[in-house]
Amino acid sequence: MAVTKTTPIGEIMKTPAGYDIIMKALYSFGLSGEFLKKGPLSKLTLEKISKLTAGKVSDEFIDSL
Numbered sequence: 001m002a003v004t005k006t007t008p009i010g011e012i013m014k015t016p017a018g019y020d021i022i023m024k025a026l027y028s029f030g031l032s033g034e035f036l037k038k039g040p041l042s043k044l045t046l047e048k049i050s051k052l053t054a055g056k057v058s059d060e061f062i063d064s065l
Helices: 016-028 048-054 058-065
Strands: none
Touching: 048 058
């Protein structure tokens, strides 16, 4: 699965590597990622998360995924 800026978080978290990366990134921000597995937040794309976090999750970080 290719991960792009338009890939929904829920789809990324369905893969073992994607799950680990997202959970570790959220943990580094002091957040739990369990709320991203289901519900409306799982439909957010990486691009939207970058905008919603006001730069805390940078485009460079997303590109590294």
